[in-house]
Every structure is written in structure tokens, then in C-alpha cells.
Amino acid sequence: MKIDFVQLTKILQRLKANPFKIYPVITPHTGKIIEFKIKEGEEVKGPSGKWLEKPGTPLFVLEREKNPKLIRANYSGQAIGIRTDLLNKFVEAGEKILEIRHPLSQEEVIAEILLSALYIISAPETARYILTPELTRRVEKEGLGKTSVNEGEELLIMTFMKRETPIYLKEKGSFIIYQIYFKPFELIQTGSPLLGLCPVEDLPHLEKIIQRIKEEWSL
Structure with a gap:
């Protein structure tokens, strides 16, 4: 086995041209989206602290059987593709609600x-x-x-x-x-x-x- 350094150079060039990773935010269970806490393009933060004890930015509220659950960001970046059309509507588990455009660190x-x-x-x-x-x-x-x-x-x-x-x-x-x-x-x-x-x-x-x-x- 040999490392393909030509391929590695291409990967590095691609990352330099687009130094981001897209993380989808999906619903953990069925429910009704009753509120969005962020707007399109807004910067959000993921969990922080030595033990990640500080929770991420609130994104939206998902209500199930009258129990609201606050969904928070797991990554830092820019909130994009927010599905505002789903506000006050029921969604299935695994529904993509938005994406976080995360800038890659060194x-x-x-x-x-x-x-x-x-x-x-x-x-x-x-x-x-x-x-x-x-x-x-x-x-x-x-x-x-x-x-x-x-x-x-x-x-x-x-x-x-x-x-x-x-x-x-x-x-x-x-x-x-x-x-x-x-x-x-x-x-x-x-x-x-x-x-x-x-x-x-x-x-x-x-x-x-x-x-x-x-x-x-x-x-």
C-alpha cells in the first residue's frame, strides 16, 4: 500500500476552495415545529466548555404530545436552508429542518x-x-x-x-x-x-x- 500524494493534493485543493462542511439538523422524533429561534444566515455555536457542558445555540422548538423540546446546534457555523414552511406543521422523525455550514479548522x-x-x-x-x-x-x-x-x-x-x-x-x-x-x-x-x-x-x-x-x- 502506498499513499497517493497526487490525490491528497487534489483533496487539499478542494478543501481550500470550499473550506466548509455541511451538517444537516434533523428532527429526533415526530412532532410539531412551533417556533424557530434563529434566522437564515445567522451564526450559531455548538456545545462548548472543557466537558461540552455549555449547550449549543437554540435552533427550534419541536412539540410532541404538548411537550416542547428545544433542539440545539451540535456544530458551530452558519444556519442555512431553514424550513420556515414547516412552522406550525407536524413532521416525521428524521426530517431535515436546516443545515449548518461549518468552517473547517486546521x-x-x-x-x-x-x-x-x-x-x-x-x-x-x-x-x-x-x-x-x-x-x-x-x-x-x-x-x-x-x-x-x-x-x-x-x-x-x-x-x-x-x-x-x-x-x-x-x-x-x-x-x-x-x-x-x-x-x-x-x-x-x-x-x-x-x-x-x-x-x-x-x-x-x-x-x-x-x-x-x-x-x-x-x-
């Missing part, structure tokens, strides 16, 4: 690039995962971006219903563990990323791209 751009660049090991099942004890010790000692693994090496243990299943590196070659996307024993959904691995020979080139983003990205 960290978010790097995260997007890494998901495209790295060899991602994803969760084969909805279960809980841990690094193997040996790999945990090595990562703690050497650090992310420095710990190498090889084809056939046991990386993870999947635990589910008192069943433990080892997960091995199937890709040929040597890799550096660049990203860990989960917390030990956290319930992870099928298909979610667990580890991001970089081929050893590509590591200097990838780090140059990351440094370039840090120097050039102003948002």
Missing part, C-alpha cells in the same frame, strides 16, 4: 487528509476494542507516529459477549501507527475507524503535507 482539515491518506483499520463488528497489551506498551513508550508494526502482527482485541477475537495486520509491509481513533472498551459501531497506519517509507512525505497545512491553513 485540525479538521488535517483529520480529513489523514482519513484519506492512511491505511485505515475499521471495526468489523459493533463491539469493544483494545490494543494488545504488547502494542499498548510500545505506543506508550515510543509514541504515536513512531511505533512500527508489520504484516501478520496482532494489533487489536475485539471483545463482544465475553468473546475475544484478535485482529491482525493483513496488509503487506511495515507501517507506523499514526492515529488511534477509539478509547479502550468504548462501544464502536461497525465500519468506524480504529487505527490509521502510514507506510514507513511514506511517513516523511506525509509529515511534510501536515506541516504545510499547519503553515498555510488560516481558518
Whole structure:
């Protein structure tokens, strides 16, 4: 496996041309929209604080069986596409009411690039995962971006219903563990990323791209 740096450059150019991500805001359940708290184009804030204890901006009120529920923003950005035509009307669960146009931060751009660049090991099942004890010790000692693994090496243990299943590196070659996307024993959904691995020979080139983003990205 080799990183496609030409493709990465194209992705970076696309993100520079349109440095935003659109997050839909949908109804959590059926109900009647009785009030909008924001207007088209208004800036909203997502949860904040060290523990995200400060709630996001109020967006609209959804009433169900005479119980009003305030729906708040989960992301910061600009509120667009507000469905004012739905005011005082009943809507189904999962109805898109508006979108939040979120400006990508430097960290978010790097995260997007890494998901495209790295060899991602994803969760084969909805279960809980841990690094193997040996790999945990090595990562703690050497650090992310420095710990190498090889084809056939046991990386993870999947635990589910008192069943433990080892997960091995199937890709040929040597890799550096660049990203860990989960917390030990956290319930992870099928298909979610667990580890991001970089081929050893590509590591200097990838780090140059990351440094370039840090120097050039102003948002």
C-alpha cells in the first residue's frame, strides 16, 4: 500500500476552495415545529466548555404530545436552508429542518487528509476494542507516529459477549501507527475507524503535507 500524494493534493485543493462542511439538523422524533429561534444566515455555536457542558445555540422548538423540546446546534457555523414552511406543521422523525455550514479548522482539515491518506483499520463488528497489551506498551513508550508494526502482527482485541477475537495486520509491509481513533472498551459501531497506519517509507512525505497545512491553513 502506498499513499497517493497526487490525490491528497487534489483533496487539499478542494478543501481550500470550499473550506466548509455541511451538517444537516434533523428532527429526533415526530412532532410539531412551533417556533424557530434563529434566522437564515445567522451564526450559531455548538456545545462548548472543557466537558461540552455549555449547550449549543437554540435552533427550534419541536412539540410532541404538548411537550416542547428545544433542539440545539451540535456544530458551530452558519444556519442555512431553514424550513420556515414547516412552522406550525407536524413532521416525521428524521426530517431535515436546516443545515449548518461549518468552517473547517486546521485540525479538521488535517483529520480529513489523514482519513484519506492512511491505511485505515475499521471495526468489523459493533463491539469493544483494545490494543494488545504488547502494542499498548510500545505506543506508550515510543509514541504515536513512531511505533512500527508489520504484516501478520496482532494489533487489536475485539471483545463482544465475553468473546475475544484478535485482529491482525493483513496488509503487506511495515507501517507506523499514526492515529488511534477509539478509547479502550468504548462501544464502536461497525465500519468506524480504529487505527490509521502510514507506510514507513511514506511517513516523511506525509509529515511534510501536515506541516504545510499547519503553515498555510488560516481558518
